[in-house]
Amino acid sequence: MDDYENHLAKCLLFIDENQSLIDCHLVDFITENLWEKCLTPRLRFQLEQLNETNRNIIDSLHDNINDELNKFIDKTKELNLKNSTSVLRLDEISTVLPNINFEWDDSEESNNQSHNNFMKNKKQYEINVLTKVIGYLSKANSNLVIDVGAGKGYLATSLSQKYGIPVLAIDSSESRYNSAIHRQELMKKKKHQSFPSIKYCIKFIDDKTNYLQLVQSSFKNYNDNDKFIFAGLHTCGLLAHAMIKSFLNSSCLNTLCVIPCCYHLAEESLTGKCYFTKNARMLAQQSVERASMQNKPQSPSLFYRAVLQVLLKSLGMGDVRIGRGAPMSNFSIYAQWSLKKIGVESDKIPSKEQLKQLYDKYIDKQWQINLFQLLRIHAGSVVEAAIVLDRVIYLKNSEKCKKVALVKLFDSLLSPRCYAIIALK
Template identity: 30%
Template sequence: MTSLKGQHVYFEIQNRKQNLTTAKVSFCSNVDEFSGIFCENSNKLVDLESFLDAAKAFSLPYLGICTSLRQLIGVLKGMEEEETDKKMRTDEFMNSKKSHEVLVMSQLVNCLANYCGIKQVIDLGSGKGYLSSFLSLHYDLKVYGIDSSSINTSGATERNRKLKKYWKAYQNHSGGGSSRDPMSEREKQRTAQYNMMCKETVSGKHLSSNISSPCQDQVIKSGSPSETNVHPVVSAMIGTDKETCLHLAGQPEPEEDELCQHAFSFLKILPTNAVETASSSKSFHQGDLCGEEKEQKKTVNIKAKADKLNESNVYSPLTSYITAKTELHDIVTDLEDSMLVGLHTCGDLAPTTLRLFASKPEIKAVCSVGCCYHLLSEEFENTAEEFTQETWGFPMCQYLREEAWCCGRNARMSACLALERVAVSQGLSPESLFYRAVLQVIIKECYGVTRSDGRVGKVFSKSSSFPDYVRKSLKKLGLDESKLSDSCIMDYYEKYRCRMNELEAFNMLKVVLAPCIETLILLDRLCYLTEQDDVGWCGLVQSFDPVKSPRCYAVVALKK
């Protein structure tokens, strides 16, 4: 079977190389067809329909490049189905988005690990350890979660400790199977305790706040599914009607206080060998045991302690800053044949993950989902400046490097937009965009600030009015908000209010282009992998529902 699967993978990589070549030829041959989209003299957009067609044609779903998630898992598993994953309810200890991502990616990672015959997984940019914990608890993999933030790793350690504390409850609960009697009062009490722990973990009472990039989780303001309005431009772009968009939208995310109502169904998915041995329901005095029984009990206790020691190392959160030159042996002291994973690795960490995979012989596979394209470093963005940096986030492949290709920050910012969410009215509201645009004018004209690394964040959802929004934003940016009166702030609002529709139209054009820019970045990474001699197979896999998780493409590769 392994030989047969190997042939599948070999032929797949050959097809992938052919598709990349075809896509390149197709792009070059179609450039002339779209040359009339913009006016030759003014460069203004003159043919909107052709613009939409071009943007659609050069996005990943329409290039024939991607590998089907179902087909890939089928090949890796020898066409066997795994029933257990269909019954999981991970949304009881994660929000709906994170639960969806962890459930899908953990299954794919487990299939890759089994295919390669490895048990060690290194999760780069592991954050609070949601994926790492699940891989270790459910799939019994030895996982090292590495994050540059000590706040994240300490939070992951605390969260994992709380989960392990309740493994004993799982053993007691699972003993009788589905036909067991109703829970005893003691079990109900334990359930209530676990529910409280989950709620505290979700609300962050026992964890430090997560450090995340603003581009990954956009503010979503949407009504019920029946009230969803599909923007006609986006509908034309993705080729869907209102019913399809409503289907994509799925169910609304549960509130935090609903996430842990049935805690024991999470405990059901834990492997039995991950559970601490429960103490006997009867207590015995040492004098009640014969010599042989005492020896047996001693042996059992020693084994239980050894199992507990091994279990405590199943998932290990570590703090370290990772670069392409990082020696993993220095961080993971018992490094063996393993695979690298990354769930929404930010900025340059995604290409760094691929470079580590290519350069380290002990890394046999990689599964990387990147995000925060606006934080990528570009080799040819500021050619006039001198840099000592040796590796860059973009471009990676030889072809684009020879072309000295540059996207620029504005394009990379656009790549972070979520077309599918906008299609079901779950994108940023037009008013939020307008507030942000006018704020930038105020900062430039009243404070002389033209560039800043400061972030406003989700101030819009917490503001009662435009003056309130401006004042809260100025405070976050460290600027003196008392310098401006409310009337002065409202004068700016009234001055530009007539251009709100213009701003919305401009943003919609950026949204339509977003998949094309993301495609360029992801194909660059895929081409880089095809250039490596020891890579046996690589592909782009749409792993997630793009409405739930806009950064939904995984770069997957296997060594020969």
Template identity: 25%
Template sequence: MLSNVEDLRNHLQASIIFLNQFKHLTDAYIIEYFTDSHWEKLPGSWRSFLDDLEPPDLAEQLLGEGIKNGRQTSVCPLSLLCFKRCSRLFALQRPALHCSNNATGQNKLLKHIYRKHVSPKKQHEISILAKVIEKTFLESNCSHVIDAGSGQGHLSRLLTLGYDLPVIALEREETFLEEARKFDVEAMNHVKKVCEKEGELRHPPMQVPTHVHCSLPPDEGAKHFIQKLSDATRKKVGGNSADNPHFMLTGLHACGDLSATMVRLFKESSSIKSLVSVSCCYMKLTTDSINNDACDVTRASQIYYPMSDYVGSIANHQLPYKARELSCHAIEDYRQRLKENGPHLKMHCYRAVLEVLLTRQHPDLIRVGARTVKKAYNLPFTEYVKRAFQRLNLPPCDVTMLCSSNIEEMLNDWRHLVTYFTLSLLLAPVIESIILMDRLLYLKENGFRSEISSIFEPLLSPRCFVIIATKES
């Protein structure tokens, strides 16, 4: 992992230069594959080499280490090999560090009470992240853990009852808080029964979820935010014994701006001594759609990418919505889907051909959010179109359009579409890495000890990176 500021800057600059060469992949909407002739935008040598590869071949040739089944019939172009190599070079490493549970299995490292109501994926995440939080909490001499965007309180509950850490859970959705309180009571009753049975009755700290709107920009709302945390802390411990609390701020897959807000709050508030942040939903980040103006401080405080001064100074650099949405795809999971070569892969093509029909019959509809037709890959295309038009409240599709010969040709071209999407997916880890390393550089530019680590198994939890930052005591 890059730790030196200058090395980080150089790596980010090279990553952005590389990414800029493939905007036709990162910024392209797969539903416009036919309407915008995406396949034709690829180099001719790439198209020739990829032309007849089946999905399992793509899994190995593009997302794996290379073809192992002997079906390679031509030499891979050097430019494509370089593309694949650079996409890995400029991405944070995503090793499978842990043995995952299967899709329906339970994490046996957690006691039953911490598995109840919790999906296997979430069990995997909280069991690992809790250990990281405890270590950072103790090393940074904090008094309370603040779990931002705590949801139903699964992480907070484990930290409080399993690790004896004083936790305040912050969640903006009251329905989640109600569920968390209900699960807390259930868990506390269970713990008391176990302790009584073992003759070791103890009273672990009680979780006090507090409703706080967590999307305030630091320079406008940090003081107000910290005051709410301090009030919640005093309420938790009683009296004035927590007049000067020291917080550790954490969040498991804090969505969009929330994870970036946490980074800013850590920087702005002297009361927050450490940060443990796992991000997700980069497409929801507030960005500058034109270009950053470093002189406009108010405007810059409302932007959550880029955050570092260095990336903000790179002229004309942007990560549009589509590129950020691409960064959230699960590349390991898609590799498995390619290997299985199931009929669901054709769904990309169904939606892209639907876009052709929509633009022909309803040219005013651009990138319309067509609601998913359940298990559409099991339907004839005509039935899929019928249901899609119904869900969009549109009159039936023109039959002559459905029967035209080029519709059948497009449907038969689904392998090329899958290949194109797989190529774009190679850049997803690069985009995520740029976003996270920009935050890391922001922390380092401000003099904080900080690092990024991969802590979850990517196949089970694709957003597997954690940013850890601490302040000098």
């Protein structure tokens, strides 16, 4: 068993042991008594002690290395991909192509922020990093990049600017295609930059798409012997799966670099070794780094929704979706707004005084739900690890790749979906 498979096996064991915590729905926190149902008595006792001393869960983690709370958090940290020895750091990426030089200077990221090409800072940062990585990979006998889920063409124009690499930018959305063309026209008008080596294409891709044909229809000089880089930044859900399968099936694709996201949109396990509920996949989207760094008080939205669920159940409406946009000034206003939104008749909506009484009845559970969700977010990092490792192992087991690597490209505080799956045939 290699490092990736060993790591996945440990993740799956942890997920199995904490299934109820990971799979639960937070709106049911009060109605289903999740505090007692999903946590061990010892862990509940330790958390209740923290509440009595008004201490933050993160601040308390190393008071007693043998207690159950520490064991839980330490295990999630051990299984978090960022702490895995099998995951390469950005400055270690030269091991992918050991005969080709790659040097990373952290100062490049901040210096490049000022050269904003109609991008927000987060996107500019991601594009700067990925551009250099793909520029490095392009030295391995790949002379064109196919950018899947290209959006507004950020990656395509950056590759063209810095390396002169031709790019076929594919997106399934006509509106995003139009936005890419508009952005390119703005850059030509305001920055006097043109991009003749970029071609845009509207296409819904799957694992049977003929990529050589797509390239040949846009670039007349490419033939059956040409090899391409297959790239995607934050490819949503099943798009990452389609890219991985396409890479293995298409002889014209010899390098893969994909950064997956939106795990909740992909139910399929490529290896068939694991299955995750939608709640688990949604949890994998959370950022444990951001949650741990949070200095301001948590939004009351989770608690408000859990209290509202008590009322909804009493009305026989326990299975409804409220959605976003509710006012958060206090629970009574939140509840009345929500009930109106889902169509409850005005005469059946409780008064503000009645709603306040309901809120006051459960107010002592607010600290519980906040800590409970923080534990779930830590567990979510293990689910993310399992989802990503499933894809890496699928590529390795195909026996069609001479090299498969998992690389942490981005600072996870700036860009939580930070792992690139890189493969070479």
